[in-house]
Amino acid sequence: MHTVGRRLGIATSVIAVAAALSGFQDPDTPPGWSSYTIDQGKHGALVGSPAGVSGPLAGWIGSGGASRTYDFVLTPSSEYVLTSPTQPEDQFDWNKLPGFSDCGDVDLARNGAMFGWRWRIDTSPHRLEVVPYANADGVHQYPDSALVTLSHDDLAAKEPLRYSIEIDGALYRFAIDGTVRGRAVHESATLPRSCPTHPTNGGKWYAGFYFGGTSTAPSQIVGYIREPAAQPGADDPGGTGSAGSVGSIAG
Template sequence: MRNLLLLTLLGLLGLHGCEVPSGKPEDPTAPVTTLYTIKAGNNYADHNDLSFTAKTTLSFRVTFDSSAVYTNKTTENQYDINKLYGFSDCGSQHNTASARFGWNWRDKALRIYAYCYRNGERISEELGTVELNKPTDYQLSIVGGNYIFTFKGKETTIARGCTTVQSNQRYRLYPYFGGDEVAPHDITISITEIN
């Protein structure tokens, strides 16, 4: 009888325990990681819904895996810069005014770039390389009439085409392959926005 009472009591406690959520409630301000996939034969990544932001700084962590290693069909296209993450600017379309990081696989290294459009003119500057499977931090800021790209502790400044700082017309720019060619195989990129 005592064992039956004990089992009944444990059963009731177990059922009651199922009703109480375990752990802490989810923190809505906690960083969210998104795994973007650019499917073979495509340019655009999934998870690229239109998203406006008034932020003037994007801080994020990126991990590239071995899927970032590729060979273009046309040799000179290996120099094309794929797009990583950033935003449009100046209340314009991104091919008129924008800033984002870019990347490509060239000479056995994954190279990172500052990549901008200023009044429709494309501007890029190589910033360095990253290791595969190693999370790396990036920051892109609007400071007055400039974009500040921070990569591996080094700041690179590129002039903007406007001086407007606050704008609710700025939209996020997501991973994109190309250039002139589409992704030769599925490419996955992990991005965690940390601000």
């Protein structure tokens, strides 16, 4: 279990008021899933959902609940390199996975919880890092070390992980579970919440897949999401509930 305190971050704020846009579904999207596509030069993602699939949560929900759980695949397109960053350190900014605003705010950059991700080109080998990420009255919070790291081969396997964020009084509880190339992933962490007495099921803005930080995507980035997450079956070696393997979608 990783528990992290409140700190200032280097990442700039996510634009929570930008709604997810409808777009064409990525042709490699697995059956029953939706795709997120961040085009070159953009921050926000287009959403593509097949017929009969409601797709990921998006926009303002008046009774937003106290948690969000989804299955997500980060693909090799996430191995980005900024050649003309807006600011010199933008390669190290945290991009965002889906999350929600909190404390009555519509703006996740002020109050909200999500996961952050980035591609590290200063390591050998290069790697993708995922962290719990929350904003508390505008203060960025995330740990000094990654909760989960993924290599190029891990991304190429296109195996989903289950991401969960839950409000628990004065805390956000984060969890990442699944299996990547035979490696079990079961990681959790907490971050402080700025409004411990605010109702947990109040209105929330549900955000999507986002690039930045300050720079826009230098190339097209595609991810796949299934929300609500499918529950593991009896044959799933990971067990029941939100923990455990959610299978592979690699063809």
